[in-house]
Amino acid sequence: MHTQFATEKHVKYLKRHLGLLPSSQQSHDVNKMAIIFYSLVSLSAIGIDVAKEYGSSAQWICRHRIALESSGSKVALSGFVGSLTLDIPNTNTVSLPNTLFALLVLRLLKCDEFFCSVRNRETICAFVSTCQVAEDGSFTSVLANKHFLPSPLDASDLRFCFIAVEILCLLGCRKLQDYSKYINVDKLIAYILSQQCDSGGFGSYGEPHAGYTSCALSTLSLLESLACLTDEFKELTLLWLVHRQVSDEGCMQLQCKNPFFDEEDHGGFQGRENKFADTCYAFWCLNSMNILQFNTSATLGTFESAKMYLLSRTQNTIIGGFSKNDVDDPDLYHTCLGVAALKLIEGTFNGVLFLPSAIDVSS
């Protein structure tokens, strides 16, 4: 059983994703920015100086910023596309997730001058502002094809709320009044509160989900608005989160009839009740617990068993990377989330911003 972090293997695995990719990766073309971000943030968290090794690509990253003109050819908004394949004239192809990934990549590459430009900042903030849905305060990830309106056929949910708010944060918003210049904060908070579940946690239509829970808590944390949640709800949410840790001890062994239980998952986290553990939920749950400030010394056991689960069960020590579980091949997303969870446990990762703590986002 391997319990050491296979640094060299992981670095190789991650760097491979930044090089020439086979055509089997074609279906990810439009979200290439995600591949770049997941690889670079993981490398940086592991301790690679990505600004030094990949800094020269900052210019190429910036080419993915598309300015959208309103009538009279005045630049009204701008954002990033995930791939130059989406740089298509007269079409709104920028998206919130790709914009966030690109901004985080520029931070990782220490391309600070991008953030100094008022025009960059203001036009991207205007894009974020346009994605807010007037009716309920949530966000869509893209605009309508030809109009500066939220896309009528996109989902709007807590993921995009979080992404919108973090973009504003990276562009300089700190206090509520900063955010209020671009978005309706009251409506957004009301939307987040509407996603609270009876049993604690957040999700759609009353079914809590660890990913949405992390997004909701991270958003409120950035907005310095955690006080909107009642103490009772915070308490319930913490209880819901600690219950997501899968265990093979005590009564937890009495689940032989449960088709989604595997005692070998001990220490790992699941995203919802009665599901198998999955690498990525270690991050989403631990990050949520951190935000609720339950990372005291008493929780060391929780963190230690999660770490053991990741290192011994989902880490691939032959080709590098982490997989979702012990069955699948490693993939980039779970590698990134696995590394982030381990660095969060070590205390060197800012889970709310999803960046290594050492990366400066203040300037």
Added chain:
Amino acid sequence: MFEMTPKMGEFADVEPLSISTGLPDELCEIMYTDEYRELLGIARSLMARGELSERALRLTGRVIDLAPAFYTIWNYRFDILVSLSKDLSNDEKVLRLNEELDWIDEFTLNNPKNYQIWSYKQCILQNHPSPVLKRELPILKFMLDEDTKNYHVWSFRKWCILFFNDFSNELEFADSMVERDVYNNSAWTHRMFILKNLKPTAVEIKTEVEYIMRKINYVPQNISPWTYLRGIYENFLASKYDNNIVEFAKKFTSNVTDLDFEDPNVKLPDIESSYSLEFLAHIYSLQKTTIINAKRAYMGLSSKYDPIRKFYWDSQISRLH
């Protein structure tokens, strides 16, 4: 499946807008297939000039098959569809959008993990002159048969129920899913969602509690019905836990909360469910006279019945006094 490249077919007149690659310092350069380059070249060209035609609609289908994550192609497809159906009579529009719903269903069956499809479908239903819930139920049932806890499918189902304002099938459906897997938490939360919307009578709630008891008797160590039970008391019974339910929960705990934990020789018995003990701990913590029992329950959870969450149970003990 892809016999003719589009250039050779109906797009011979279109000057492709090629994808630019091979730039300095490019990361993640993909070795595109010729098919991808050609198809995307034409799609980009049509999107740039905003062509809203039948052939453009067909092309979006081919692009979506090849690159389902191409988020804006969905927007483009929708614009084409709106444009093509704007001068149609009501009946013709129904036919057109039904055709689109059929296309969506086929795509869904081939791409069960794609979640963009569900919000696209919502939008089509919202624009449909006479949408029908009955049309949606078979595919939803099929998808949940294949993947019983698919979050997007369950969410879409709840959206549909609200959109059509028809709750009539749902308790039965949730029951069939619980019957199949009593651990399916999505089915339990679906049931709660329906119940909250149906505003049940006191008699119906009593029947519901009996239903939960049967499911717990069948498998006591299952978090879902215990959470659901607490939800029923909080939402419909003003959190007034009666003696019946306390006695029911105690059945699974070998009366461990009556033991004297101060006694160094006390031996904790095996119990059938940590969730029943946790349920009792919650009820006992609500009243001063039973705080001692709540403490014992948490001590049991911490030391024997659910020790991985020890720090949490210990923090509960220190808060009770």
